[in-house]
Amino acid sequence: MKIDLTDTTASKINKALVKARRAIGTPAVGMVLTLVIVTDEENAYDALKAAGDASREHPSRTLLVIKRVSRSPRDRTQSRLDAEVRVGADAGTGETVVLRLYGEVSEHAQSVVLPLLLPDAPVVVWWPVNAPIDPANDPLGALAQRRVTDTYAAEQPVRELSARAGTYTPGDTDLSWTRITPWRSMLAAALDQVVCEVKAVEVEGEEFNPSCELLAMWLADRLDVPVQRSLSSGPGLTAVRLDTDCGPIVLDRADGSLATLSIQGQPDRAVALKRRETAELIAEELRRLDPDDTYASALRFGVDRLHASAPARPTEKGKAAQDEPAKGEAAETPVEDAAEAKEATAGEPVKKAAAK
Numbered sequence: 001m002k003i004d005l006t007d008t009t010a011s012k013i014n015k016a017l018v019k020a021r022r023a024i025g026t027p028a029v030g031m032v033l034t035l036v037i038v039t040d041e042e043n044a045y046d047a048l049k050a051a052g053d054a055s056r057e058h059p060s061r062t063l064l065v066i067k068r069v070s071r072s073p074r075d076r077t078q079s080r081l082d083a084e085v086r087v088g089a090d091a092g093t094g095e096t097v098v099l100r101l102y103g104e105v106s107e108h109a110q111s112v113v114l115p116l117l118l119p120d121a122p123v124v125v126w127w128p129v130n131a132p133i134d135p136a137n138d139p140l141g142a143l144a145q146r147r148v149t150d151t152y153a154a155e156q157p158v159r160e161l162s163a164r165a166g167t168y169t170p171g172d173t174d175l176s177w178t179r180i181t182p183w184r185s186m187l188a189a190a191l192d193q194v195v196c197e198v199k200a201v202e203v204e205g206e207e208f209n210p211s212c213e214l215l216a217m218w219l220a221d222r223l224d225v226p227v228q229r230s231l232s233s234g235p236g237l238t239a240v241r242l243d244t245d246c247g248p249i250v251l252d253r254a255d256g257s258l259a260t261l262s263i264q265g266q267p268d269r270a271v272a273l274k275r276r277e278t279a280e281l282i283a284e285e286l287r288r289l290d291p292d293d294t295y296a297s298a299l300r301f302g303v304d305r306l307h308a309s310a311p312a313r314p315t316e317k318g319k320a321a322q323d324e325p326a327k328g329e330a331a332e333t334p335v336e337d338a339a340e341a342k343e344a345t346a347g348e349p350v351k352k353a354a355a356k
Helices: 010-023 040-054 104-115 157-167 180-191 210-224 278-285 291-299 301-311 316-323 339-344
Strands: 002-005 033-039 060-067 080-087 095-102 123-126 145-150 172-174 199-207 227-231 237-246 245-251 259-264 270-272
Touching: 002 010, 010 080, 010 095, 010 104, 033 040, 033 104, 040 060, 040 095, 040 278, 060 104, 095 104, 145 199, 145 278, 157 210, 157 291, 157 301, 172 291, 180 210, 180 237, 180 245, 180 259, 199 210, 210 237, 210 291, 210 301, 227 301, 278 316
Parallel strands: 033 060, 033 123, 060 095, 123 145, 145 172, 199 227
Antiparallel strands: 002 080, 080 095, 199 237, 237 245, 245 259, 259 270
16 A cells, blocks of 8 residues: 655654554554665665565564755755655555655754654664765764665775774674675684684685675684785675685685585585575664674774785786886896895785695
């Protein structure tokens, strides 16, 4: 059931929700949280579909906040709130309210959202795109126990990770971190099967993919070993290689669906490691509403620190360009002193896992 409201108020929206529930014969409210989605018109459909799919596991009231851009100075001075109330089959297993804010009211979205929150229920705010650098200090983010962003949707994802580390507040999380949960589980299970010391790690994946950076930072933070970030054509994460004193451990996923786990002295195993849809990621984040200390520790390890300890391996094209001296320039003079040679190569990452 759908109810359209034009130039309305939060009070009228609440009355429409009660009316709609009674009309379909379900006056009782059985929802466990309020999910606030802040997005634009372009991404609203995909975000709402993902939230609807996730509501089958977490019945919730979904508030979709769309701030409409006024075309003229006169329109910017005229405030208006339009709403669309959906219940029943049109809203998954909960309720959905689409809020379109025009003019000055778009600067005060929290005043519109606050009366529509479920009483005595947790609040989660999700920005599919254009998330604020400091979600906890955003007016809408301040209403929530959990704040979900996605650095993969940023123009410069790696730089965005550095900014997030500086403004992290307990309750912040990132779908780029959620995407690597199966990888972290599989790597932890692989290390539980052997009694070995990890000496170095290589993480291979797409360039400018924040999930690859977060996995590398997590491994560097937890294992306290050099982690090299190498590049591939994707999709997403493609391989993780652990160099241990018992032999290499390799988790390789070349096609984005099926991975191969190789442990020295054991037969290779095929493991399902498919790329998950947004609905699955949101459903996973809604399962826990407490701060994610592991994410915070990995994020604070820092992208700069990761790359300083083990620079990313260049692509083949870039490597060829670096190896070939420019026209008219002489080749570099070899390092003659043994101490200087040792110092020059001290920062190179260990490649035993890849070689074996």
